[in-house]
Amino acid sequence: MVEDARWPQGPLMLAPAALSQLHAALRDAGYRVIGPTVRDGAIILGELESATDLPFGWGVRLEPGGYRLRQRDDGAAFGHSAGPQSWKEFLHPPREKLWSARRVGGAIDIEADDEPAPRLAFFGVRPCDLRAIQIQDQVLGQGTHAGSPYAARRAGVFIVVVNCTEPGEACFCTSMGTGPQAGPGYDLALTELAGADGHRFVLDVGSPAGADLIAGLAAEPADPAVAGRARSAVARAADMMGRSMPADGLRDLLARSHGAARWDDVASRCLSCGNCTLVCPTCFCTTVQDVTDLSGDHAERWQLWDSCFDLDFSYLNGGPVRSSPRSRYRQWLTHKLGTWHDQFGSSGCVGCGRCIVWCPVGIDLTEEVAALRAEDLQAGTESEQP
Amino acid sequence: MTVRTAATASWAASPAWYRVSWCQTETPDTVTIGLRPVDRPIAPYQPGQFTMLYAFGIGEVPISISGAGAGPDLVQTIRSAGAVTTALCASTPGQTIGVRGPFGTDWGMDSAAGHDLLVVAGGIGLAPLRPALLTALAAPERYGRITVLIGSRSPDQLVYAGELSGWRDSGARVQVTVDQAAAGWTGHVGVVTQLLARAPIDPAATIALVCGPEAMMRPVARALCDRGVAPRNIRVSLERHMRCGIAECGHCQLGPLLLCRDGPVISYQRAAPLLAVREL
Amino acid sequence: MSGIPPSALARHAFVAGLPADYVALLAAAATDVSFPAGYRLFEEGGPAQRCWLIRDGHVALDMRVPGPARLLVETLGAGDVIGLSWLVPPREWQFGAEVIEPTTAFELDGPTVIAHCESDPALGYELIKRLMTVATVRLHATRIRLLDLYGRTPAGTARPHRQLREG
Numbered sequence: 001m002v003e004d005a006r007w008p009q010g011p012l013m014l015a016p017a018a019l020s021q022l023h024a025a026l027r028d029a030g031y032r033v034i035g036p037t038v039r040d041g042a043i044i045l046g047e048l049e050s051a052t053d054l055p056f057g058w059g060v061r062l063e064p065g066g067y068r069l070r071q072r073d074d075g076a077a078f079g080h081s082a083g084p085q086s087w088k089e090f091l092h093p094p095r096e097k098l099w100s101a102r103r104v105g106g107a108i109d110i111e112a113d114d115e116p117a118p119r120l121a122f123f124g125v126r127p128c129d130l131r132a133i134q135i136q137d138q139v140l141g142q143g144t145h146a147g148s149p150y151a152a153r154r155a156g157v158f159i160v161v162v163n164c165t166e167p168g169e170a171c172f173c174t175s176m177g178t179g180p181q182a183g184p185g186y187d188l189a190l191t192e193l194a195g196a197d198g199h200r201f202v203l204d205v206g207s208p209a210g211a212d213l214i215a216g217l218a219a220e221p222a223d224p225a226v227a228g229r230a231r232s233a234v235a236r237a238a239d240m241m242g243r244s245m246p247a248d249g250l251r252d253l254l255a256r257s258h259g260a261a262r263w264d265d266v267a268s269r270c271l272s273c274g275n276c277t278l279v280c281p282t283c284f285c286t287t288v289q290d291v292t293d294l295s296g297d298h299a300e301r302w303q304l305w306d307s308c309f310d311l312d313f314s315y316l317n318g319g320p321v322r323s324s325p326r327s328r329y330r331q332w333l334t335h336k337l338g339t340w341h342d343q344f345g346s347s348g349c350v351g352c353g354r355c356i357v358w359c360p361v362g363i364d365l366t367e368e369v370a371a372l373r374a375e376d377l378q379a380g381t382e383s384e385q386p
Numbered sequence: 387m388t389v390r391t392a393a394t395a396s397w398a399a400s401p402a403w404y405r406v407s408w409c410q411t412e413t414p415d416t417v418t419i420g421l422r423p424v425d426r427p428i429a430p431y432q433p434g435q436f437t438m439l440y441a442f443g444i445g446e447v448p449i450s451i452s453g454a455g456a457g458p459d460l461v462q463t464i465r466s467a468g469a470v471t472t473a474l475c476a477s478t479p480g481q482t483i484g485v486r487g488p489f490g491t492d493w494g495m496d497s498a499a500g501h502d503l504l505v506v507a508g509g510i511g512l513a514p515l516r517p518a519l520l521t522a523l524a525a526p527e528r529y530g531r532i533t534v535l536i537g538s539r540s541p542d543q544l545v546y547a548g549e550l551s552g553w554r555d556s557g558a559r560v561q562v563t564v565d566q567a568a569a570g571w572t573g574h575v576g577v578v579t580q581l582l583a584r585a586p587i588d589p590a591a592t593i594a595l596v597c598g599p600e601a602m603m604r605p606v607a608r609a610l611c612d613r614g615v616a617p618r619n620i621r622v623s624l625e626r627h628m629r630c631g632i633a634e635c636g637h638c639q640l641g642p643l644l645l646c647r648d649g650p651v652i653s654y655q656r657a658a659p660l661l662a663v664r665e666l
Numbered sequence: 667m668s669g670i671p672p673s674a675l676a677r678h679a680f681v682a683g684l685p686a687d688y689v690a691l692l693a694a695a696a697t698d699v700s701f702p703a704g705y706r707l708f709e710e711g712g713p714a715q716r717c718w719l720i721r722d723g724h725v726a727l728d729m730r731v732p733g734p735a736r737l738l739v740e741t742l743g744a745g746d747v748i749g750l751s752w753l754v755p756p757r758e759w760q761f762g763a764e765v766i767e768p769t770t771a772f773e774l775d776g777p778t779v780i781a782h783c784e785s786d787p788a789l790g791y792e793l794i795k796r797l798m799t800v801a802t803v804r805l806h807a808t809r810i811r812l813l814d815l816y817g818r819t820p821a822g823t824a825r826p827h828r829q830l831r832e833g
Contacts, residue, residue, distance in 0.1 A: 098400070099400040101400075101442075103442055103443075103482075106480070106482065108403055108442065108482055110400050139634070140634060144632065144633070145632070145634065148634075255641075255642075258663045258666070259663075284634070284636060285635055285636030285637070286629070286630070286634065286635045286636070287629050287635060287637070288446065288629045288630060288635065290440070290443065290444060290445040290446060291443075292442075292443030292444075296443050297443075299442055299443040301400075301446075306629075306635070306636075306637070308636065313627070313637060314626065314627055314637070315627050316625065316626060316627050317467070317599075317625075317820075318819055318820065321626065321627075321665060321666070322665045322666075323665065324665060326665075327664075327665035327666075331639070331666075334641075335639065338642075339639070339641055339642040342641075342642030342643075343639075343642060343643075343644060415818065467818065508815065508816060509815065509816030510816070537816070538816060539814065539816040539817055543816065563741075565811040565814065565816065566811070567737065567738030569735040571738060572726075572766055573741070574724075574741045574743075575726065575738045575739065575740050575741045576740050576741060576807055576811075577807040577810050577811060579807065580803070580807055583745070583803075584743050584744055584745060584746075598815075598816075599815040599816065599820070601810070601813065601815050601820075602810075602815055602816075605810075
């Protein structure tokens with residue numbers, strides 16, 4: 001973590017009530033605060049009117065194809081893992097008007113969009129989700145995309161990360177190198193301690209903006225023992241993952257596996273429903289829709305989320321290139337874990353486990369990868385035999 | 387006629403407005419149009435690149451640029467296949483069309499200099515190849531022998547039919563073959579690989595530019611490899627579904643490639659393993 | 667037939683790799699010919715007793731339909747073989763052939779070549795291999811042409827009950 005002389009030396013400590021002050025400081029600084037909150041039987045991401053909107057005392061029980069809220073007995077605010085949404089709802093919205101235009105006689109006017117990009121504060125970003133945001137930055141906000149609406153929204157975002165001490169049942173961030181400790185890129189980081197020793201937050205500063213925001217907060221330096229417990233809790237979480245997906249050589253494995261029999265196996269289960277692409281925090285595919293009113297003189301172009309599982313996603317000259325569900329599942333997984341490296345220089349997977357939880361038939365990509373590795377090994381062994 | 391563009395209009399999302407200056411009917415379903423910018427033109431383009439053309443209120447499609455930029459017009463050839471292309475084909479002089487681009491990789495006319503140029507086109511695939519050919523014919527001292535082999539469905543489906551004699555006069559060896567002849571046709575009848583089999587080429591000195599349906603490009607590329615042309619010297623123009631043109635929407639993926647950014651022109655050396663995978 | 671020097675025939679791609687004594691046999695059954703543009707080599711239904719190895723030129727195969735026009739089936743040029751029907755029953759031309767551009771060729775006498783093959787199956791095999799290649803290439807090309815790849819809806823890609831989406 002890059003440090004600055006202005007920043008507080010070492011971690012600070014906050015009582016749960018201080019979260020409200022943190023929230024207020026963000027509001028006063030002009031941010032709309034987005035964070036986890038309970039709604040419709042899930043922990044979703046919504047605007048927090050106050051820190052009490054956080055899901056204190058709520059946890060989740062996860063399994064492949066299953067998600068349920070449960071009550072916690074420790075009152076933790078962040079005692080849950082990834083819900084159905086990710087921060088891409090706000091940085092890369094499901095529906096966005098790109099531009100509108102009016103035709104008057106022979107002239108066409110692009111209509112000005114005077115609304116400035118909202119300043120958002122993300123309150124409660126998991127380390128895996130922070131990496132996911134950075135992966136989407138690479139795809140949508142950098143290089144030739146530097147002037148895009150995504151880049152404009154992203155530039156103003158304030159990030160409060162929450163380190164993980166209790167992995168969810170579907171998590172495997174350790175395998176993907178994205179958690180449970182957050183990497184650089186946050187403004188503030190919280191580590192929650194909730195239990196018999198009391199409910200506190202250890203706060204780390206990660207940027208000048210973070211240092212400035214908490215300048216007015218009544219936050220004391222954290223007791224070294226408490227800070228130590230917080231660090232240990234996060235370190236222990238790394239060994240508590242319920243599944244793993246060794247990431248070595250995945251790009252090359254998938255490049256070799258186009259003809260694998262495993263794809264037929266998963267295709268017999270996959271419904272091509274696209275849930276995985278909706279909940280995945282790095283999936284970014286969109287389509288463009290041109291619409292007009294009845295007069296034909298007012299036109300708009302909208303950008304909408306799209307999914308490679310959609311049959312017409314690869315439509316070309318009379319039919320889709322990827323017409324079989326087999327080819328579409330193969331495309332999704334090969335892209336996420338393999339060709340993403342070729343296109344964007346990293347893996348597309350952060351180990352959040354959402355695709356496993358929200359697949360209606362419980363397809364687990366860590367199992368699929370293990371099966372592909374086994375098949376690849378078998379094929380390699382057979383080809384070496386005389 | 388005025389066009390005002392809002393100061394906050396997005397970096398690449400909104401089109402530059404062009405006016406149709408002329409239309410040329412090539413075949414019953416194919417039209418070439420000349421476009422002039424109303425205000426700001428798009429950036430300079432290279433043979434092989436494409437634009438996204440927008441028919442107001444209807445939609446946008448990727449269309450290869452068919453001119454070499456020598457004149458004042460942006461020249462694009464459109465084949466009617468759906469709502470947008472039909473609207474573009476029906477456009478009239480004075481009509482406003484949106485243009486975004488140029489996008490994609492080009493045929494590499496600079497790196498092809500010093501070589502014999504073999505242009506192999508199938509059907510509408512001649513449209514993206516035309517600017518490469520015009521560029522070479524305008525600077526023949528930079529290139530060796532220029533050969534153009536064209537496969538067409540029938541004589542009346544041949545695009546740029548009126549230009550072929552001019553190309554021959556400029557020094558290109560041009561041969562056309564049709565799948566189906568019509569009364570009075572005295573040219574070749576057969577597929578373009580049959581023309582290729584009879585064409586005298588120096589494989590070691592040849593850069594081949596190939597464009598057409600994938601089922602045509604594959605046998606042509608294989609035949610070229612069998613003749614001894616190195617796969618890295620065979621350049622193909624591939625196509626996949628495109629929506630944004632700016633490597634953001636994910637539609638145009640072909641394995642590790644995003645064709646709007648890493649293509650459409652790629653070497654056959656890179657393309658061959660990708661084209662060999664069904665439903666990639 | 668008058669026979670030609672084996673060295674002349676040996677230059678044609680069709681006999682590449684053929685042992686010298688077989689080349690000599692075929693050369694003895696061959697005639698050096700040239701035809702002006704417009705010359706009709708054979709007509710549909712006629713007895714197929716010859717074939718030609720084109721050295722240079724342009725020949726079209728055609729078929730008669732009611733009316734003045736003839737439908738062009740395929741065109742052949744330098745290096746190509748004209749005539750496959752001489753080899754197989756009923757030994758009748760299935761198409762007509764017209765010279766489009768002045769053409770030079772080696773004309774082979776069908777019955778003589780067949781007799782040589784009957785008495786020497788090894789020669790027969792060599793000729794069949796080469797003619798099979800010619801036929802296979804034309805079959806492949808014909809199948810591709812039937813797919814109508816340059817058409818608006820290449821074979822099998824039309825979706826009759828759905829509005830085509832722009833792509």
